[in-house]
Amino acid sequence: MSAAAAGRDPLESTRFEAVIGLEVHVQLLTRTKMFCRCEARFGTEANALTCPVCLGLPGSLPCINRRAVESTVRVGLAFGSEIPLLTKFDRKSYFYPDLPKGYQISQKDDPICKGGRVEFFVDGEIRVARLVRIHLEEDAGKNIHVEGRPESWVDLNRAGTPLMEVVSEPDLRTPREAGDYMRMLRQVMLYLGVSDCNMEEGSLRCDCNVSTRLRGASHLETRTEIKNLNSFLNVEKALEHEIARQIRLRETGREAEIVQETRLYDPDRGETRSMRGKEEAHDYRYFPEPDLAPLVFSPEWIDGLRATLPELPLVRLGRFQEDLGLSAYHADQLVRDKEIADYFERCVESYRQPQSVGNWVLNALREELRSRGVGIEDIGVAPERFAELVRAVDDGAVSTQKARDVLRAMADSGRPAAELIREMGVEQISDDSFLRGVVQDVIAAHPGPVEDVRRGKRNSINFLVGQVMRRTKGQANPAMAMSLIDELIGSPPAE
Amino acid sequence: MEIRDRIRRGEMSALEAVDEALRQLDVVNPRLQAALQIFPDGARTAAAAIDRRLAAGEDAGPLAGVPFTVKDNFCTLEGHTTAGSRILESFASPYDATAVRKLKEAGAVCVAKTNLDEFGMGSSTENSAFHVTRNPWKTTHVPGGSSGGAAALAVSTGGMIHLGSDTGGSIRQPSACCGASGLKPTYGRVSRYGLVAFASSLDQIGPIQSSALDCALVLETIAGADPMDSTSRDLPVPRYADEAQQDIRGLRLGVPAEYFPEGIEAEVEEKVRAAIEVFREMGAEVRDVSLPHTRYANPAYVLVSAAEASSNLARYDGVHYGRRSVSASGLVDMYCRSRGEGFGAEVKRRILIGTFVLSSGYYDAYYLTALRVRNLIRQDFEKVYREVDAVVCPTSPVPAFPLGDRIDDPLKLYAVDVLTVPANLASLPGMSIPCGFTSEALPVGLQIYGRPMQDEIVLRLACAYQARTDHHLRAPPVCGWRGGEEGG
Numbered sequence: 001m002s003a004a005a006a007g008r009d010p011l012e013s014t015r016f017e018a019v020i021g022l023e024v025h026v027q028l029l030t031r032t033k034m035f036c037r038c039e040a041r042f043g044t045e046a047n048a049l050t051c052p053v054c055l056g057l058p059g060s061l062p063c064i065n066r067r068a069v070e071s072t073v074r075v076g077l078a079f080g081s082e083i084p085l086l087t088k089f090d091r092k093s094y095f096y097p098d099l100p101k102g103y104q105i106s107q108k109d110d111p112i113c114k115g116g117r118v119e120f121f122v123d124g125e126i127r128v129a130r131l132v133r134i135h136l137e138e139d140a141g142k143n144i145h146v147e148g149r150p151e152s153w154v155d156l157n158r159a160g161t162p163l164m165e166v167v168s169e170p171d172l173r174t175p176r177e178a179g180d181y182m183r184m185l186r187q188v189m190l191y192l193g194v195s196d197c198n199m200e201e202g203s204l205r206c207d208c209n210v211s212t213r214l215r216g217a218s219h220l221e222t223r224t225e226i227k228n229l230n231s232f233l234n235v236e237k238a239l240e241h242e243i244a245r246q247i248r249l250r251e252t253g254r255e256a257e258i259v260q261e262t263r264l265y266d267p268d269r270g271e272t273r274s275m276r277g278k279e280e281a282h283d284y285r286y287f288p289e290p291d292l293a294p295l296v297f298s299p300e301w302i303d304g305l306r307a308t309l310p311e312l313p314l315v316r317l318g319r320f321q322e323d324l325g326l327s328a329y330h331a332d333q334l335v336r337d338k339e340i341a342d343y344f345e346r347c348v349e350s351y352r353q354p355q356s357v358g359n360w361v362l363n364a365l366r367e368e369l370r371s372r373g374v375g376i377e378d379i380g381v382a383p384e385r386f387a388e389l390v391r392a393v394d395d396g397a398v399s400t401q402k403a404r405d406v407l408r409a410m411a412d413s414g415r416p417a418a419e420l421i422r423e424m425g426v427e428q429i430s431d432d433s434f435l436r437g438v439v440q441d442v443i444a445a446h447p448g449p450v451e452d453v454r455r456g457k458r459n460s461i462n463f464l465v466g467q468v469m470r471r472t473k474g475q476a477n478p479a480m481a482m483s484l485i486d487e488l489i490g491s492p493p494a495e
Numbered sequence: 496m497e498i499r500d501r502i503r504r505g506e507m508s509a510l511e512a513v514d515e516a517l518r519q520l521d522v523v524n525p526r527l528q529a530a531l532q533i534f535p536d537g538a539r540t541a542a543a544a545i546d547r548r549l550a551a552g553e554d555a556g557p558l559a560g561v562p563f564t565v566k567d568n569f570c571t572l573e574g575h576t577t578a579g580s581r582i583l584e585s586f587a588s589p590y591d592a593t594a595v596r597k598l599k600e601a602g603a604v605c606v607a608k609t610n611l612d613e614f615g616m617g618s619s620t621e622n623s624a625f626h627v628t629r630n631p632w633k634t635t636h637v638p639g640g641s642s643g644g645a646a647a648l649a650v651s652t653g654g655m656i657h658l659g660s661d662t663g664g665s666i667r668q669p670s671a672c673c674g675a676s677g678l679k680p681t682y683g684r685v686s687r688y689g690l691v692a693f694a695s696s697l698d699q700i701g702p703i704q705s706s707a708l709d710c711a712l713v714l715e716t717i718a719g720a721d722p723m724d725s726t727s728r729d730l731p732v733p734r735y736a737d738e739a740q741q742d743i744r745g746l747r748l749g750v751p752a753e754y755f756p757e758g759i760e761a762e763v764e765e766k767v768r769a770a771i772e773v774f775r776e777m778g779a780e781v782r783d784v785s786l787p788h789t790r791y792a793n794p795a796y797v798l799v800s801a802a803e804a805s806s807n808l809a810r811y812d813g814v815h816y817g818r819r820s821v822s823a824s825g826l827v828d829m830y831c832r833s834r835g836e837g838f839g840a841e842v843k844r845r846i847l848i849g850t851f852v853l854s855s856g857y858y859d860a861y862y863l864t865a866l867r868v869r870n871l872i873r874q875d876f877e878k879v880y881r882e883v884d885a886v887v888c889p890t891s892p893v894p895a896f897p898l899g900d901r902i903d904d905p906l907k908l909y910a911v912d913v914l915t916v917p918a919n920l921a922s923l924p925g926m927s928i929p930c931g932f933t934s935e936a937l938p939v940g941l942q943i944y945g946r947p948m949q950d951e952i953v954l955r956l957a958c959a960y961q962a963r964t965d966h967h968l969r970a971p972p973v974c975g976w977r978g979g980e981e982g983g
Binding site: 052055056057058059060061062063064091093095097100101102103154283285286287290291292293 | 853
């Protein structure tokens, strides 16, 4: 049984370490395709979203989608890449039925972004992976094979949709790091709004380059490439299996069997398999795309895009901890989803108790979103109203338990918390003199448990609190009830 | 353009103009085989519609009712768009090329598509997959190429517009061979959208007519920025016909020694030098200039154009449209057989050359070197254009040659392009006009190069020359507009 199959880190307690670099393909969220004006979307009848340009018909010519270029520049700026003032496109040639022109328009020597660095967390510790480049290209179509039929079909709806490729340096060392790096990429793309990063639809796909070497060595060994991984889990699992395979070969003196090749990950069998070797490697015959003039950017234009960058997740994380006093865990949870974090901040603006607001957003609110299957923009509860609810809980005006019912009612009706709390009769009773009377009645009615409490049996106090709740139809403030019982019985203070 | 004016004045209907064009095609095409497809029904229907608009007093466009032909590498809604190749023999384009659309929007009527060397690769129109085209001056001779069909029709018929394309001389060299006036505009002046690509950085669309003034009129209509072609230039379109009729006094003309190379035919040199004297007499200033890198132009052109062609022609793979081999088993076999059966020998040769020069390990030595040469050629012209406004020289070192004479020797055939390819490499406007005839009664072409985006200067010189001379007015032995076949 391999280490990976046993779910352990394949690198644990070996003399070896892995060197990993990722090429992540991100489908950009644009209205139209990269080089024509066809709509870029999914789920339509095959070949319905095509035109002479994306069909590669004779005489058709590409025109660059400005929005896609802007998105790529923004991503580069977010990762601190250099944005050269000149960028150009190249043709990458190969024959495949899903590639109607026989070449893909991509970028080779002059990508839109050069360099950069991605900071991300692994187990609460910050790591950095440098970027080689970020470039823009067009996606291919899809070949469709019908079981039992001799012919295949091609759907070109996806052909020509914009694809951004983020290439990292081989700075990652473990499958976990690779996964967390990719999660951070996704987070930033979502913050920038450049991609929906929908992994089921293949909006985020990854090729992993991985080699293994003696721990501490500085040279690079022969690497293999695992192609087309479309989930964080698959990236981590595929890397675990491939690293374990390479280490197994090294430990048994068969390192010569590690050859530069492309491998495919088979999640069902839990292994990577050779797809094609180096000897079959393509010569893509790159050359500058003569149908597109090079793009020349002005520094002012780039600065204009820089001004559109939102606060990025890591910066926000720091601010939530330092300025709002949130724990690292809560800050991280809130920051992960930009919409949630934005909502949280608007709540805090009207009720400056970040801790309890954060708690309520992460728990009750997220649960409500989940059960309704909607996003935060569709829940119908304005942040100011949600903040009022949290304030009501903190003030003891409604119990934690009842507040969740109130939230549901708020989402259903769109009405404010205070109104609903009154109407639903769930106001919490925190009136001292009233509660004191109820507690006195309970003590008089249950001498046995009272005696137990006096003797230090703390369990019995819960029974008494329960009785108070019963007599108040669940509206008594339980914390107040408990302290009143203690006071009136004169029990030893609780630990 | 006489036909346009006659329709405008109501002396002739659009339908009559189209019928006359069809009649002339009926006369000359059996002898010349210049057209690949003729659309009598479609053209007459379109003409009748124009006439209805004119009768209703509507503005039917500046070229209302004027018949036109396009080289068969232009996408048209009419007929097929074959590019002269078996691989596209049955391909019907779902759209019009921008230049075609502009002509139609101006009221012109598409009557035919003209023959060409397959994908524009050739200088004799002998590489057409369908048939050869004959020179109207001497039917045993080639009309030049690759726009041979258009050039042959430009002089043997009248009252039509003809569009060709020029990647290394394919408008100018056949114009020279046929005694036509052909303009390759500045790269980016006319949208290439809908022109079946041969070499994208070199291809340009232009008119081939019997006079330079008609070329100016056509350019006025087809020039301009096109959102569908990002290499088209967004610069104002001058009124070329007006500009072309301005005086040339004081224009400075350069005569490059390198354009009278060894091997140039004596009669060609003689006629061209005589033409240059005519310019001097008309008040132009003539001086000798040097374009030292000229001899490297042709090799650079062969590599750059083949490299781009190998990529541009990759899409003809039998998968999506065009010819698919019926005998194929499996994907790779389908690619190989479809392309093997669909492409002719010259196209295959260029795909092989292009694939080779772009391959890793050879890219720097061939493709990049060719690009560096291209840059030197460009710089040669930039330097010369500091001293002169235009360059005058022969279009081709030789007049039209006999059919079959060069087709089996590619290098001999490529040599015909040596004086025309620099315009494409340097993105310049270039024009060929007839400047005399050899003792065999074959036309000789004078070539005029201008500065980028100064197409009007080229046209002005050509018009001035034609105002003084009558070579462009002579009728060839095969002639439709004289009503007979043995005129001239």
